[in-house]
Amino acid sequence: MTTTWQSNDTDQQLEDLRKQVEILKLQQQLQQLQGNQNGQGGQQFNNAPVHKENVQLTCYTVKGTVLGQAQAQLKATLLDSDGVGVQGASIVFVVSNTRREIGRGTTNGQGDAVAGTGSNILDPTIMLSGVGSGVTAIFNGNKQYLPAEARGTVEPSIG
Known part of the structure; x- marks a missing residue:
């Protein structure tokens, strides 16, 4: 039995894994920010614009x-x-x-x-x-x- 190794496939799989890891990191950051806006710990961000009257x-x-x-x-x-x-x-x-x-x-x-x-x-x-x-x-x-x-x-x- 002969196994054929194709480096292009491995490189592509590795790149796909890197992209998935990056997506997971971004999803975690998004969840953390959403939790902050709902008052669930962490650093608070007030994204509401400041409106001052004339x-x-x-x-x-x-x-x-x-x-x-x-x-x-x-x-x-x-x-x-x-x-x-x-x-x-x-x-x-x-x-x-x-x-x-x-x-x-x-x-x-x-x-x-x-x-x-x-x-x-x-x-x-x-x-x-x-x-x-x-x-x-x-x-x-x-x-x-x-x-x-x-x-x-x-x-x-x-x-």
């Missing part, structure tokens, strides 16, 4: 005093996409051209943030800079809402 930020015209100690009353309103005020959001007010902070406030139940510049503007040239470029209200966003900026104007008054 907001509308309005910065109002500011009336500022430029003689003596420069000061102004700053106001902005932050609304969600349904037009409802966003409460508890931090709003930063800056001079538009220099981005220098001049006030900060937290929104109330109507979404209004008010900040007096008080002693933040010891240098009247900062107020004059604001007269030229305006004031910008900045909401940096949070876990629920996207960031937003709005620009207002500064109207100077004397005294």
Whole structure:
């Protein structure tokens, strides 16, 4: 009896076995990931996309005093996409051209943030800079809402 050995058949069988092993590894990885998504141990993956809502930020015209100690009353309103005020959001007010902070406030139940510049503007040239470029209200966003900026104007008054 004679046995014929064909190397091509053996090479093909070996390649087929390698492919089957690779498929089994991939199936195990898939099962592990599916188990993780169902809370069954292992490292957790949250594949749910993060969806943040748009907001509308309005910065109002500011009336500022430029003689003596420069000061102004700053106001902005932050609304969600349904037009409802966003409460508890931090709003930063800056001079538009220099981005220098001049006030900060937290929104109330109507979404209004008010900040007096008080002693933040010891240098009247900062107020004059604001007269030229305006004031910008900045909401940096949070876990629920996207960031937003709005620009207002500064109207100077004397005294």
